[in-house]
């Protein structure tokens with residue numbers, strides 16, 4: 550597949566990339582909606598809502614502990630698509646922003662630094678009372694306690710569950726408003742607000758590109774769409790954008 554981008558510019562391009570579960574699929578992490586609507590054999594309502602955490606905290610702790618252990622096991626590594634985005638950040642510096650819906654740390658491990666995790670992170674937990682976040686590589690449970698309160702409070706996974714407000718929305722909107730190019734990678738376009746970024750970026754003047762295995766729900770909103778495996782099309786996209794901006 551050849552990727553031609555209709556972008557000509559003699560100024561430094563400002564690029565915002567949004568990633569979803571599809572970019573990590575070839576690293577061995579399951580996506581959310583490719584498995585009969587089940588995420589690692591669970592319905593999202595069982596593990597990814599505040600109500601689920603109240604009803605069965607042990608199940609929710611176990612679920613995210615298992616995801617964290619899998620991520621840190623050594624079997625899961627960044628793939629060529631993650632590496633290509635690290636290369637793009639090297640090229641564009643602070644004109645590049647990576648917004649991810651993913652809770653894995655594969656972008657960081659590939660070398661990206663300008664990252665906003667809008668749905669939280671597996672390697673972070675937070676105090677249920679103050680919201681203060683703590684890095685962790687270890688399991689947590691009902692007995693784990695914060696160090697920010699006296700008396701210490703319970704900890705929960707630092708994951709934005711359904712019904713909660715995604716992180717960093719003001720900064721994301723500001724950067725989308727200034728972007729020359731918006732790229733959406735490996736996301737089905739089912740979950741808002743991320744699914745609405747394309748309309749917003751387009752209204753603000755960005756050239757919008759979709760890179761996904763198949764057309765997403767909002768595919769028609771993009772100026773260009775390329776479909777295939779992330780390791781293939783993201784690598785080609787980064788080569789194409791390097792040519793356009795050099």
Ligand code: APR
Nearest residue numbers: 569570571574580581582650735736737740761762778779
């Ligand atoms: N390369 C590119 N795209 C792929 C690949 C691949 N190898 N494998 C799968 N995909 C695509 C699928 O075709 C699908 O469109 O990735 C997309 C993954 O979609 P979802 O599973 O819905 O994941 P995502 O869009 O990230 O979900 C958004 O939903 O459950 C919540 O909070 C959770 O962040 C998540 C949010």
